[in-house]
Amino acid sequence: MLNRYPLWKNLLILLLLALGLLYAAPNLYPDDYAIQLSGTREVYQVDEPLLQRISTELEREGISAKDVELQDGSGLVRFADGESQLRAKAVIAKVVGEQYVVAMNLAPTTPDWLRALGAGPMKLGLDLRGGVHFLLEVDTVQAVAQRLDVYVSEIKTKLRQEKLRYRLVDHRADGSLEVKFADEAMRDEARSLLRKDYPEFLLSDETVDGAFFVVINLTEQTVRDIEDYAVKQNLTTLRNRVNELGVAEPLVQRQGRNRIVVQLPGVQDAAAAKRIIGKTANLEFRLEASPQATGVTTETYEFRSQPGRDATIERDIIITGSSVANAQAAFDENGQPQVSITLDAKGGQMMGRVTRNAIQRRMAVLFVEYKSRTLTETVDGVLEERRIPYVEKKIISLATIQSVLGSQFRITGLDSATESSELALLLRAGALAAPIYFVEERSIGPSLGAENIALGVMSVKIGLALVLVFMVLYYRVFGILANIALSLNLVLLVAVMSLMSATLTLPGIAGIVLTVGMAVDANVLIFSRIREELNNGVPGQSAINAGFSRAFTTILDANVTTLIAALILFAMGTGPVKGFAVTLSVGIVTSMFTAIVVTRALVNLTYGGRKLNRLAL
Structure with missing residues (x-):
């Protein structure tokens, strides 16, 4: 029988539409402004007494918190507005000190039953909702100092090879x-x-007191090249780290000579992002000092996981984390966390050359962190804050060399699986060429202004309303059915974007508007074809069937060509252009489904199986 879907097909369409409504529903629940709190290391856990201290201090400062939650070793404090969030950040940071990361965030309010089904809201971009903004400064002075450390080792090796005694x-x-x-x-x-x-x-x-010196300085061009390389390498590394975090449409770009801007729209865990982005997770591999050795410069460092225990190691560095080509977190045969390391060719050669003559000696792995503390002082009667950078090096592993090491080996002695995962992530993303410090952190609002965004949303509503009215006036009952399908198309589009964890930006809204137009265009082609068949004297049921079947090829051609253009935009574009391409691509697929399948199902339910003496079109 013409224009009748079998029961299973109607039920399948209903199921897809129900799933669309379900996964689009979280977008009805706006996020809360929040402060997220987590320990800088596994040993620093957020607990109820700490949260109680924070609540007490916030009340004393007259800041009202909606809720204070404990979530798997981290804390979340919710606020009603951004101003309270900003004031609370400074208060909480003062309470917890440097042992904890305090980061601004947006906390979801999606009901638990929806989250249990894997449903979550679509993220909004910086131009719609705002997000987390970090301004980082690259310590280019330290970059030059690090390069000099490498030169020290190279010079010693070269002089020894040439048998020149120094x-x-x-x-x-x-x-x-x-x-x-x-x-x-x-x-x-x-x-x-x-x-x-x-x-x-x-x-x-130089000649001083009978000793003869060669004094080495770097040329000005070399210093500039080192500084420029450090900033560029840090840019690449930060982009890799952000990609590992899975943040959609991030912005990581250079600002000035030695600063980098990182913007993370729709980030879910701002505290973890800050901890991973800001950490200079570099490693140094050195031999433990031998008691019999003379004339070797040594240094003593404490173990990271065992305060009070230390070891004396040689100052010469075998390799650093910059030689790591790959790193994966794993567990050893005893179930203890470890990181499997793969070195690049040069790093493997250096490691093999040193360990060949160091069998049964112990090698230390130093974890190097570049930190800063804020000093408040009064200058000319004005209270000013000054950042004082410092370096913290601690031993994370001290193991005996059993055989010559090459490009692959393991780092053991880590505190936890979380630490091994983070260390592997940071090394895999690439070592920072120089330390970076947080100069500024803020939650930024819409870049185009709330008023402009409201006007943009209003224009979308007006345009959509005009389309709906036109369809009803021009196509009558068919127009009403097309409008229902168009509304369901928007629901499905939002649902798919939410499932993809996509970030919606203002260009993305433009993609949605274009999708609405294309969805209506498909219905217009179908309805015009049905009207043409009716004018040619074709019976109603046959006209409906011909309209949908004969317009399909034209609709498919138009949508496929647009989809190809969208895919090219996604492949070649960046940032907002990709956002537009993603929205447009998803919209093309959902609009074809609703315009052809859903509209056909609605028409079948309305007219299918009936004798049509007159068709309202």
Whole structure:
């Protein structure tokens, strides 16, 4: 029989539409402004007494919190507005100190039963809702100092290979390096060697108290290149870390000479994002100092997981985390967390060369963190805050070398599976070429202004209303059915975007408007074809069947070509352009479903199986 769907097909359509309504529903629940609190390390847990102290301090400062929650070792404090959130951040940071990460966030209010089904709201971009904004500063001075550390090791190795005896290779207070020799001939030979192999060095001679020195400075161009490389490498690393976090449509870009802006729209865990983005998770691999060794510079460091226990290790660095090509968290045979390391070719060669002569000696893995503390002082009667950077190095592993190590080995002795996962993530994303510090953190509002956004949403509503009215006036009953399908199309579009955890931006709204127009266009083609068939004297049921079947090819061609254009935009574009492409692509698929399948089902339910003497079209 013409224009009748079987029962199973109607039930399948109803099921898809019900799922669409279910997964679009979380968007009816707006997020709360919140402060998220988590420990900088696994040992620092958020507990009820700490949250009680925070609540008491907020009340004392006259800040009203909607709710204070404890969630799996982290805390969440909800507020009614952004102003309270901003004031509360400073208060909470003062209460908890440096052992905890305090980050601004947006907390979902989706009911538990919806979240249990995997339903969540669609994220809104910075231009609609705002998000977390970080301004980071790259410590380019430390980048130069780190490069000098590498030069120290290289110079020692080269002088030993050339059998040139030296007494010392060390830093000077002015940032230069000095190499000390016992006689002038040895110094002159070493200077010639270094000048040939290191054109980036400015070399000069000094003689002090019978000792002969080669003083090494970097050229101005070399210093600028190191600083520029540090910022560019940090940009790449931060982008990799943000990608690992799964943040949709982030912004990571350079600002000025040594600053980087990171904007995270729709981020779910701002505290974790801040902890991972801001951590300079570099490693240093060094040999433990041998009691029999003489003339070797040593340093003593504490174990990260065992306060009070320390070990003395050599100052020379075998390799750093920058030589790590891949890192994966795993567990050893005893169920303890570890990180499996894969080095690049140069790092593997260096590791093999050193460990070949160090069998049965112990190698230390140092975890290097560049931190800063804020010092408040009065300058000319004005209270000012000054950031004081400092370096914290602690041993995370000290294991005996059983055989020559190559490009693959394991790091053990980690506190927890969380620590091993984070360490692997940071190393996999790439080591930062220089320390970074948080200069500014804020929750930013709509970049186009609340008024402009309200006007934009209003224009969408007016345009949609005009389309609905036109369809009813021009196509009557068929127009009403098309409007129902169009409304369901918007529901499905929102549901799919929510399931994809996509971020909706203002260009994304433009994609939705375009989708609405294309969905109506498909219905217009179908209804015009039915009207044409009726004018040619074709019976009603046959006209309906012909309209849907014969217009299908045209609709398919138009939508496929638009989909190809959207895919090209997604592949070639960035940021908002990708947001527009994603919305448009999803909208094309949902609009074809509703315009062809759902509208056909509604028409079948209305007219199918009936004798039509007259068709209202």
